[in-house]
Amino acid sequence: MLKGLFSKKKETVPPNVLIVVADDLGYGDLGCYGAVGFETARLDQLAADGVRFTSYYSGGVNCTGGRAALLTGCYPNRIGMGGRSFPPGGFTGLNPEERNLATMLAEAGYVSGYVGKWTLGSHPHFLPNNQGFDYWFGIPFSHSFLDQEVEDAIYLTSSLPLMDDENELEEDTDPAFLTRRCTEQAAEFMESAGDNPFCLVVSHAMPHRPLALTEEFDGRSKYGIYGDVIEEIDWSVGALVDVLAVLEKLENTIIIFTSDNGPALQSEEVLGYRSGTPRPYRGGKGQTLEGGVRVPCIVNWPARIPGGQVSDEMVCGMDWLPTIAGLAGVELKRTPEIDGVDIFNHINGEKPPEEPVREEVYYYRDNRLQAVRQGPWKLHVYRGDWDVEKPEKSDYMLFNLDSDTTEESNLADQNPELIDELAKVADRARRELGDSVHGRRGRSTRKAGEVSMG
Incomplete structure (x- = not known):
């Protein structure tokens, strides 16, 4: 009350x-x-x-x-x-x-x-x-x-x-x-x-x-x-x-x-x-x-x-x-x-900082890292139907979200340098938060709470 x-x-x-x-x-x-x-x-x-x-x-x-x-x-x-x-x-x-x-x-x-x-x-x-x-x-x-x-x-x-x-x-x-x-x-x-x-x-x-x-x-x-x-x-x-x-x-x-x-x-x-x-x-x-x-x-x-x-x-x-x-x-x-x-x-109406709020976003489904974003570029590093743990570059999917909101035009083949750069972003995510696909546990992750079943 x-x-x-x-x-x-x-x-x-x-x-x-x-x-x-x-x-x-x-x-x-x-x-x-x-x-x-x-x-x-x-x-x-x-x-x-x-x-x-x-x-x-x-x-x-x-x-x-x-x-x-x-x-x-x-x-x-x-x-x-x-x-x-x-x-x-x-x-x-x-x-x-x-x-x-x-x-x-x-x-x-x-x-x-x-x-x-x-x-x-x-x-x-x-x-x-x-x-x-x-x-x-x-x-x-x-x-x-x-x-x-x-x-x-x-x-x-x-x-x-x-x-x-x-x-x-x-x-x-x-x-x-x-x-x-x-x-x-x-x-x-x-x-x-x-x-x-x-x-x-x-x-x-x-x-x-x-x-x-x-x-x-x-x-x-x-x-x-x-x-x-x-x-x-x-x-x-x-x-x-x-x-x-x-x-x-x-x-x-x-x-x-x-x-x-x-x-x-x-x-x-x-x-x-x-x-x-x-x-x-x-x-x-x-x-x-x-x-x-x-x-x-x-x-x-x-x-x-x-x-x-x-x-x-x-x-x-x-x-x-x-x-x-x-x-x-x-x-x-x-x-x-x-x-x-x-x-x-x-957002306070004053001159905003020159630096953006953040450079990167990580996309996880359960404990699997599936994608990362940097600027307008989004790299999918794992999908559920990929039968490999470490996909080759040809398996990556790269999209420009500014021009492709539905993520259907894969630009991976045309942008090998971007693939390399975003793959490093993905590895940073794995080091920090883990990735069960690669058997990685994040360096600073913490456990959920648990009580005895007794």
Whole structure:
């Protein structure tokens, strides 16, 4: 329960932080990113009044990886989260010893809340209230584990618990009401924070399949149920913005909206409805084509970030922890190592640094390095259908993402020097984060948390 929870108070209040994460939202699934058939007016307005990123990478190809990257500032592989999916009844999860947004911001007097889908370990030891968050409300794992909905799931459960801190509020909650209930609880958290600076992560369960929504939004869009679900998420974001305005906290709140990974792609014939889209990119959730990891990201902060910005800087989910640390006045130690960088100087409206945010991006699927990017060039070094451990140069696939968004025109044969250069980038990734294809373990990777099964 929230009433009377917070008693911390500081004379100087740093910016509030509101992070909203959609689940399996594709790059082309917002109006400001070209969506058609449904409307996202509130998110589009946030983008118009802030920054919209066009080369933003979630940090992981699935639900767990994307959230782990955002919370810890690390590639999922660095902290044992690569390719992980934590089912009900598991004994592993995000190591509570890892620094995350909540534990870091506690140093600056913040109160922190996590509302929505967790999916970083379902055992009580790994839930948000044991990861530094002052409050949490939501579901410990994906609603897709419900056996009545997903027949081919590896792990099944017959119930979906709804948690309020350590208390099981409901044994089996209805996913159709998750977006609305999480919105209401997030609003209550912000109201309860009082004069304390707060960090709130709202992690939606939608539009992850199976899709569910309230009757109010059923049939709202021309696109079908997927568009209806997105319009309800847009309503949710707008409702939270309105609460901040009423509380007179909007001006000094940095709002970040993004997705954990790309869309889950399947044909309309199979699903019975149209799914999300990575347009103009190719690929989706679980893949290291651009559509699997390049996702929407909008940042809005009326007090410090000028509107109308569109940034093509290579920004990743890992960057928010060091960026927010700088804004909160927290001295961020680089040990244990993280992968994110502070990007605020690139979006604050002042003359940006001459150097880019980052030179390189690594693309992992589970613990296999599959591709690297440097500038516009992306080199695929491993695909699942390659039956070799160390492909020859002729097996590499090289694409210029500026001119080939669908990664279909392989330029490897015409660019042997670029292949050599990007192969060195790939080797740096293997040294740092490992690569199971080559039997490499990263020099500074850490293990996931684990509890005894006894």
